[in-house]
Amino acid sequence: MQHILFHHTKSDALVMTSANLPDEPMLTENQDAFSLGLDLYLLHNRRIVSRVDDSVLIPFESRNLFIRKSRGFVPDLLNAFHDRSVLSVGPEENVTASLSKDGKLITSQYIGNTTRYEVQNFLRNSIDRLIGLFGIEKIDAVAIDKHPMYTTRRIGEEFAERFGAEIIEVQHHWSHVAGLMTDNEWKDPLVSLSVDGVGYGLDGKIWGGEILLSRLDSFERLGHLEYIPLIGGDLATKEPKRLVFAIFQQMGVTKDYFEPHKAEIFSKAMDKSPQSCSLGRVLDALSSYLGICDLMTYDGEPAIRLERYLDAGRPQYEFQTEIEGSSPSVILTSPLFERLDSLAGGKELSEGEKADLSRSFVEELMVKMVEVCVNDAEEHGMKTIGLTGGVSYNLPITRIVKGLVEMSDMQLLLHNSVPNGDGGVSIGHNVIAGNLL
Numbered sequence: 001m002q003h004i005l006f007h008h009t010k011s012d013a014l015v016m017t018s019a020n021l022p023d024e025p026m027l028t029e030n031q032d033a034f035s036l037g038l039d040l041y042l043l044h045n046r047r048i049v050s051r052v053d054d055s056v057l058i059p060f061e062s063r064n065l066f067i068r069k070s071r072g073f074v075p076d077l078l079n080a081f082h083d084r085s086v087l088s089v090g091p092e093e094n095v096t097a098s099l100s101k102d103g104k105l106i107t108s109q110y111i112g113n114t115t116r117y118e119v120q121n122f123l124r125n126s127i128d129r130l131i132g133l134f135g136i137e138k139i140d141a142v143a144i145d146k147h148p149m150y151t152t153r154r155i156g157e158e159f160a161e162r163f164g165a166e167i168i169e170v171q172h173h174w175s176h177v178a179g180l181m182t183d184n185e186w187k188d189p190l191v192s193l194s195v196d197g198v199g200y201g202l203d204g205k206i207w208g209g210e211i212l213l214s215r216l217d218s219f220e221r222l223g224h225l226e227y228i229p230l231i232g233g234d235l236a237t238k239e240p241k242r243l244v245f246a247i248f249q250q251m252g253v254t255k256d257y258f259e260p261h262k263a264e265i266f267s268k269a270m271d272k273s274p275q276s277c278s279l280g281r282v283l284d285a286l287s288s289y290l291g292i293c294d295l296m297t298y299d300g301e302p303a304i305r306l307e308r309y310l311d312a313g314r315p316q317y318e319f320q321t322e323i324e325g326s327s328p329s330v331i332l333t334s335p336l337f338e339r340l341d342s343l344a345g346g347k348e349l350s351e352g353e354k355a356d357l358s359r360s361f362v363e364e365l366m367v368k369m370v371e372v373c374v375n376d377a378e379e380h381g382m383k384t385i386g387l388t389g390g391v392s393y394n395l396p397i398t399r400i401v402k403g404l405v406e407m408s409d410m411q412l413l414l415h416n417s418v419p420n421g422d423g424g425v426s427i428g429h430n431v432i433a434g435n436l437l
Helices: 002-007 030-036 117-134 151-163 172-183 241-250 260-272 279-289 301-312 334-344 351-379 395-407 422-436
Strands: 056-060 063-068 086-088 098-101 104-107 141-145 166-170 190-200 206-214 219-225 329-331 384-388 411-413
Touching: 056 395, 063 422, 086 151, 086 422, 098 117, 098 422, 104 117, 104 422, 117 151, 141 151, 141 422, 151 166, 166 172, 166 422, 172 190, 172 206, 172 384, 172 422, 190 279, 190 351, 206 279, 206 351, 219 351, 241 260, 241 279, 241 334, 279 301, 279 334, 279 351, 301 351, 301 395, 329 351, 334 351, 351 384, 351 395, 384 395, 395 411
Parallel strands: 086 141, 141 166, 190 384, 219 329, 384 411
Antiparallel strands: 056 063, 086 098, 098 104, 190 206, 206 219
């Protein structure tokens, strides 16, 4: 086909993509593709039975860190650690669904962001397809994320009603750890860093910088990062200068990032804003402060663009922060931003200075997070620490954590088959729900 195309065209290259709008599922009918209003269409007479996106993964040492586990890698049977029939529908973004039967667990292809109506239908259809492939006639329980506003909850409730199944709510970051444990056939209790952008916490706040002691049927929150107000809720993730403004406002410093009338509104909104302890949001704020990324145009952009600076930087600036309390311990982030401002405030920074400052900042933060992990692991007689969640795709951070853990004469448990991010949450949901049953 490609030889024929280039034989009849004067072009040196043809750039093609799937027949879908951003964040929408791929179209499966040729006639529907014409609604996209494109310049050219390459059609085929083979029917598309099931949509399967390309897989995306990051090789790390001898492991594969899956961002999307899809084409070529699913379906893939895992040990469920229970013998119940459970359906789990995942969180809201980067969603997959999982089904278990007779001690085995099977996960769907990458589904996507279920805030879109067509993606919700894609999820429903994929679950029905899994039920048919797996020969499911009875479902004991449907596992859903604890976040009360996630669209997947409604889909889970539909299937629970159809099968007369119990509904089990499962906390997001505990599910990340359970996915890591499933990935490594790990049944023992595990102290882990579960670090990402957003997950609904047991206190009604937004978690994401968590240190958890996890079992397959229970967990304890051992530590977390300091809470930051998200001014405007989700808008703070799209405009990370709001995060920086909020962090310094907590310290009694007003940054002139916004017009005076807007800054006044934001100041008044601080107390009523959602509170987040997410490591992802801290990295977004750091990226924004250093002028690396002030506007998120795709998922995780500020932290992703920060990554190359972390990789190139050296920890040559002195940063210090503190750990307050215990069970859970709170790792403060405001002293790090205060020190950053004393070193870089009002200066025109070179690319090298941005790299070294960001590396120094993140290393100190990871030192404190790993310190809490190691102390708690030692207290419980453990020699292994886990790392999971979307932030663990950041290789400089993963290398820093690995080095610190190994310096403490412990080993680090990483992903290989189950996605680190939200694509692996349905697996954790399933394993936890089955063990709770």
